[in-house]
Amino acid sequence: MSEQAKLNVAILQMDITVGEPETNFAKLSELLESAVSAERKPDLIVFPEMWNTGYALDRIHDLADIGGERTIRFVSEFCRKHAVNVVAGSIAEKSGDHVRNTIYAFDREGNRTGSYSKIHLFRLMDEEKYLQAGDRVGELAVDGIPAGMMICYDIRFPELTRRLALGGAKLLIVPAEWPHPRLHHWRTLLTARAIENQMYVVACNRVGTSGTTHFFGHSMIIDPWGEIVAEGGEAETILTAELDLAVVDKVRSTIPVFADRRPELY
Numbered sequence: 119m120s121e122q123a124k125l126n127v128a129i130l131q132m133d134i135t136v137g138e139p140e141t142n143f144a145k146l147s148e149l150l151e152s153a154v155s156a157e158r159k160p161d162l163i164v165f166p167e168m169w170n171t172g173y174a175l176d177r178i179h180d181l182a183d184i185g186g187e188r189t190i191r192f193v194s195e196f197c198r199k200h201a202v203n204v205v206a207g208s209i210a211e212k213s214g215d216h217v218r219n220t221i222y223a224f225d226r227e228g229n230r231t232g233s234y235s236k237i238h239l240f241r242l243m244d245e246e247k248y249l250q251a252g253d254r255v256g257e258l259a260v261d262g263i264p265a266g267m268m269i270c271y272d273i274r275f276p277e278l279t280r281r282l283a284l285g286g287a288k289l290l291i292v293p294a295e296w297p298h299p300r301l302h303h304w305r306t307l308l309t310a311r312a313i314e315n316q317m318y319v320v321a322c323n324r325v326g327t328s329g330t331t332h333f334f335g336h337s338m339i340i341d342p343w344g345e346i347v348a349e350g351g352e353a354e355t356i357l358t359a360e361l362d363l364a365v366v367d368k369v370r371s372t373i374p375v376f377a378d379r380r381p382e383l384y
């Protein structure tokens with residue numbers, strides 16, 4: 119597919135049952151079947167952050183997917199069956215003694231096209247006490263379109279998105295578990311990342327309540343001009359939109375921020 123392609127995206131804005139991978143796999147399967155049964159078939163499906171376990175951090179070493187094997191087998195088979203690309207949100211994934219918050223991405227043949235482990239751990243939710251941070255950025259291509267992956271709290275670090283954009287990314291994919299009362303931060307930061315890097319942002323947030331924490335959904339698809347193309351509410355839903363990748367080049371040539379940067383000064 120050419121870089122000027124259009125891409126139909128479906129975001130699975132789901133509730134997550136904390137500490138219950140079986141329930142979460144079942145829920146995800148249902149949503150996936152609905153996504154591919156829709157009239158407009160998606161080219162890319164995106165899941166939320168830590169969808170297999172939620173933030174069951176005190177039991178995460180027992181619950182995490184060892185080597186990501188179950189997730190990889192399940193998603194890869196689905197991609198092959200339905201000829202669809204998937205960025206499989208993130209999962210709690212265990213290798214050796216470490217658990218990471220990891221995204222796996224797959225193409226239409228079910229091949230793994232990339233992975234990314236969250237590099238900024240979120241202290242407010244105790245991630246740094248239980249999880250191992252990743253140590254590299256997340257790049258991939260979706261039907262030939264250069265893209266970047268980051269996870270939730272990562273969007274507070276504009277250097278990371280800029281690094282991905284300088285590497286060629288035209289599309290940023292962000293699985294998240296971002297709760298109230300920071301809806302304003304979520305919407306503003308995602309919009310800023312889209313405007314300053316002149317790229318599409320596809321962000322999938324969970325809904326539902328875990329203890330006293332309320333996750334607000336509001337998954338978003340934002341275009342390179344900063345316009346919100348689609349936004350969820352607070353209920354479980356599949357959010358869809360068609361991305362026109364030609365818009366990235368158009369915006370970048372209208373206001374050429376990449377050519378106008380002065381990195382020698384900052």
Ligand SMILES: NC(=O)CCC(=O)C(=O)O
Nearest residue numbers: 240270271295296297300
């Ligand atoms: N799961 C996360 O990284 C949450 C990030 C968050 O809520 C924030 O305000 O940042």
